[in-house]
Amino acid sequence: MSEPMSESGASTPYALTARGLHKRFGGLTVADNIHLSLPAGARHALIGPNGAGKTTLVGLLTGLLRIDSGQIWLGSTDVTRLSPQARVKHGLVRTFQVNSLFPSLTVRQNVELALSEHAGTSRSMLRSIGSLTHLAERALATLAQVGLEHEAGRRVSELAYGPQRLLEIALALALEPRVLLLDEPAAGVASADAERMMSAIERLPCDIAILMIEHDMRIVRRFAQTVTVLVAGQVLATDTPEAIMTSEAVRRVYLGSGGQARYDHRS
Amino acid sequence: MEPFFAGASFIALYGISYGIVLFMLSVGLVLTLGLMRVVNLAHAAFAAIGGYVAVGLMNTLGMPFVAAALASALLVGVGSLLIERLVYTSLYQASELDQVLMTIGLMFLTTASLNLVFGPDVVPARLPAWLMQGLDLGFRKVQTYRVFVIALGLALITLLWLLFERTQFGARLRAAVDNRSMAAATGIDVRRLYSLAFALGSALAAFGGAIGFAMLPLEPLYPFKYLTLMLIVVSLAGMGNLRASAGVAVLVGVVDTAARYLLPVAGAFVVYGVFVVLTLWRPNGLFAGRVR
Amino acid sequence: MNRLLQWPSLEAPFWVAALAVVVIFPSDLSLATAIAVMALFAVSLDLALGIAGILTLGHALYFGAGAYAAAALATLGWAEPVSGVVLAGIAAALLAGVAGPFILRSRGLPLIMVTLVLGLFAFELANKASDFTGGDNGLSDIVLAPVLGVFHWSVYARVEYLYVLAFLFVGFQGAKRIVGSSFGLALRGIRDNPVRMAYLGAPVQSHLLRAYLSSALLAGVAGALSAQTTRFVGTDVLSINTSIDVLVMLVLGGTGSLYGALVGAIVYMLVHHLAAEWNPYHWMFIIGALLVFVVRIGEGGLVGIARRITERSRQTIGRRAKGRP
Ligand SMILES: Nc1ncnc2c1ncn2[C@@H]1O[C@H](COP(=O)(O)OP(=O)(O)OP(=O)(O)O)[C@@H](O)[C@H]1O
């Protein structure tokens, strides 16, 4: 079986490789022969108009949705047929465009959930969680990474939207991902929180490969080394941010789809 | 071959007519589950009330059977609108646990009230003479009532099919079952749709309770007794799958009748066994993942 | 920290009071025994429903399985009661191990229906298997050795009560342990948001199954205790009424805190006892009203009310204290 290899060296596979992903919802093709590869430490942005299939692609990569055809590798492991849980164990972690948290638990408990699944302590039924002091410390440290350590004791249902978005990231970080897929982390977040969000993302360990879906081109430019443009389930272009922003084809798609004024905000 | 034929035609006739009453009782539940996602365990209470009202109209006002059933369906349908406003609207957003608790509570209250007003025994009521007569089908003489219920059921299914497939109301209903938020976004008044669907389902249950009182005797525990069969129909049909519900109801009726006829001792047990296996095997309905 | 478990200060007095019942109400110990049995059953349900969010309407299955297993052991000559209870609990857990993987495939509404239908099936089965269950007459020839070989079963049910209370204590502490572990936290995570749990890499199904097994074990123990202390098992241990009764107790006390199970069982059983003379249909008014009441007052049942009252009074006290210079 063929293994995905990076162009430069035969021995260093990409952190994430997707080849020829296809997905249809009834008559609607949402992923059409998508190729994507993220080297370790990648800072990759995925842009595209609403309904282009960006969230769907994350769902396909993580196993929430079943692909019709194609293959997905994490490193040199073929994960195409693995469950979402197994992919997480291989280091593939995502956040959600629409907050998906544990509303009746506290902020810290949310992170502890992730930590204890990652460490495997969630299987011990009788050991008190209070005795796992390192868990509590790690939880606070993880929260500090996104600046939420002061909210640790609050219930998530009492948390404002911005901090909830930050907690989304904290949950993902607790899992020590090798590949992190961020679905519009800053969407709808007030600018102060968005700044916290972006600087938290920028401070992430540089060996994590990150794919971020984002509409705001200022953020894309600040974050990404590489940008992939997805339109109607197809990859239109993959290039540096500068090249993408000056591309006539990309411009046409955005202007054609209308209402994407944010694209023109670039400065 | 004679006894076999006699047995088979008995099972078919009794099973199908029973299944049709089950369909009337449960179609409203299929609808409310698919549309509002409300676990309305009290649905059978509407059937019980429908039966009691119809029998009351017959016994006190001397109303003819069918007219009484129709009147009762109308009364219960209208009454259910009030109950929907008072109780169910707050349940649409509630957790499934709360829905279960509240509707079980309503079921208890209904049963207790029926007992208080009408006493604990089965309500004495008689079918009109013309339905009690035997009807000669050529190969077999049968009770007219059973044939009448089947005919009525077929007519009702046709009417419902027309309503769901051929009217604006039906199109909206199907759209909302498929995708609620989408339906709301396209300007469908989902709130009103819920009320109408709820009233329709309750009226149908009441009609079933009235028409079927000679098969499912009216007693205070009625809401509990027949809830299981209704839930079996609903879960095998799959949430909101109206088309499947008629077929499944008839199937359940026939299997139940056949089991009781062929295995008088182990009957109910075998039936539940079959349905346990089926529901465990396909918890989201026999046709889940196959329709559309 | 964990809000749900912030009541330990009241727990010690509770157990002391439970012991004191022996002295204060020496002639009501049969009732107290029955309450303790149902409290343990309600705790088991809270583990499945309140903590893990497994919405089951058929938990009598495991209560009944435990009861019949205990009765069968006694009939077969296994007269030692404590090991009988343990074995019966294990039998119930084994049953859950067989049924659980199927039941837990569904969630929410289909789960309710599946557990309900399965419960009815078990009830019918018990009625049909009258050779084993005694059918309508039930099983009453349960002969047991003295507890630990020393304490003879008494007419006044004193040994019975203390025996059940000991199991309730151990079972409750065990359940509390589970809830307080990171496994317990994972269960609450699954209750809140199973999809996200899967995306934290959690083995959701296996977590749920283990919660279900633990719950069935406790339910089986409660059933066995019921059989042993009443020396009788009728098919009604498997009936839907039993499932609904324990559900009402739990939600009345409040789900998800374990304490609610204790409070709910006590209140419900006492009210039921006071209304024992009533026509059973009138009793349904009470259950119906209780259910409507519980949903109307919102989360937390009686324990929730108590917590809200204490929180509010603490706030007022705090405000008054601040008001003074
Ligand atoms: N489960 C589903 N069934 C059918 N169609 C779906 C499903 N999920 C998404 N779609 C459709 O697939 C298309 C792509 O959706 P997707 O959410 O991936 O877009 P997106 O690029 O993330 O858009 P946005 O920028 O709005 O988040 C949309 O047209 C959407 O309506």
Ligand SMILES: [Mg+2]
């Ligand atoms: Mg999206």
